[in-house]
Amino acid sequence: MSCEIEHKGTFNTLLNINKIKKNLTRRIMIDKIATMIFFGSTLFALLVLGILIYRIFTQSIGWLDLQFLTSTLSIFPEKAGILGAIIGSFLLMIIVAPVTIVLGVATAIYLEEYASKSKFQSFVKMNISNLAGVPSVIFGLLGLTVFGRLLNLGSSILAGGLTMSLLVLPIVVVAAQEAVRAVPGFLRDASYAMGASRWTTIRKVVLPVALPGILTGSILALSRAIGETAPLVVLGIPALILRIPTGFMDNFTALPIQIYYWTLDAVLTREYANLAAATIVALMVMLAMMNSIAIIIRNKFQKRY
Structure with missing residues (x-):
């Protein structure tokens, strides 16, 4: 057995x-x-x-030269340039960067450090995360309604900058929330034990430690903003402007808009495809420069803290 x-x-x-x-x-x-x-x-x-x-x-090749970068737009392909589009994109970023970073970081700090844990806070966080996935054309319609018509800003740089800020604001908020949440709790406890107030702890301890993560999210957000086309098309940003913008209330064009319309016009005139390709290279170089500067700043703070 x-x-x-x-x-x-x-x-x-x-x-x-x-x-x-x-x-x-x-x-x-x-x-x-x-x-x-x-x-x-x-x-x-x-x-x-x-x-x-x-x-x-x-x-x-053969189209991207100094004359192309320093000339204004023209109906003749061999004389066309993107100086106005470069300045328009630069002025657009001057509005988008401070508005997005200040509002985004302030919102993240409030939600993570000040707001009490409640269903309302969870509801707000969920909707901010959902906004990051909303199609960009929806933000263009919102910008057209609020900034273009209600505030009577038209197709100015200010209207475009505020519209693009709305587009990328959820990305900065979510990235800043994750960066603030990743700060070790013992650093806050040590600051409070030394007698520091909540705002002093946030300003002197939390923000410096979370800054690399915040900058990473801001880099991604600004990179998306400078390359977006749909919101500007909906806002009515024109493609052919011979006058270079000098103020935030002027009409303008941007590099993505110029690429979009030159690509469409390439069906009729083949040279516009070369102009669009040269503009894409210029936009890529501009993005690389922005990202490089931001990465250098981020690495500097990473070494410090």
């Missing part, structure tokens, strides 16, 4: 071992297949990106 039980136990053990081996083999096979699929997807995306960048740079 004992031998029978022993044989059954051995048999069950062997069955369990075989099941484990089959499960391991199946999991290893699934892992290899998933790895191949993800590697292929990444390779395909990089291939498409490489082809796109190659086409852009080859089409911009």
Whole structure:
């Protein structure tokens, strides 16, 4: 009887071992297949990106020069330039950057440090996170209604800047919330133990430690703002302006708008495709410069704290 039980136990053990081996083999096979699929997807995306960048740079050769960067727009492709669009994008960022960062960081600090834990706070946080996924054209309609018509700002730089600020504000708020939430609690406790007030603790302890994360979110937000087209199209920003804007109430055009309309006009005039490619390169360089400056600032604070 004992031998029978022993044989059954051995048999069950062997069955369990075989099941484990089959499960391991199946999991290893699934892992290899998933790895191949993800590697292929990444390779395909990089291939498409490489082809796109190659086409852009080859089409911009001979068109991207000093004359192109320092001339105003023209109906003649060989005389056209993007100086007005560059200045318009720069003035747009002068409005977007302070409005977005100040309001975004202030909102995040209030929600994480001052607001009491309640259903209302959870509701506000959820809606801010949802706003980050709203299509940009919706913000364009909101900007047209509120800033363009209600406040009578028209298609000015101020209206465009405030509209783009609304677009990227949720991104900055969410990133700043995560950065503030990641600050270790013992740093706050140590500050309070030294007799510091809540605002002093936030200003001297929380913000310096959270600053690298806040800057990272701000970099992503501003990069999106400078490359967005849909809100500006809805707001009625024109493509052909010969006069360079000098103030925030002037009409303007921006680099994404110019790329969009030159791409459409390339169907009729092939040279506009070259102008669009050269403008894309200029926009990429502008983005790289902005991101590099922000990354240098972020790394400086990371080393300090």
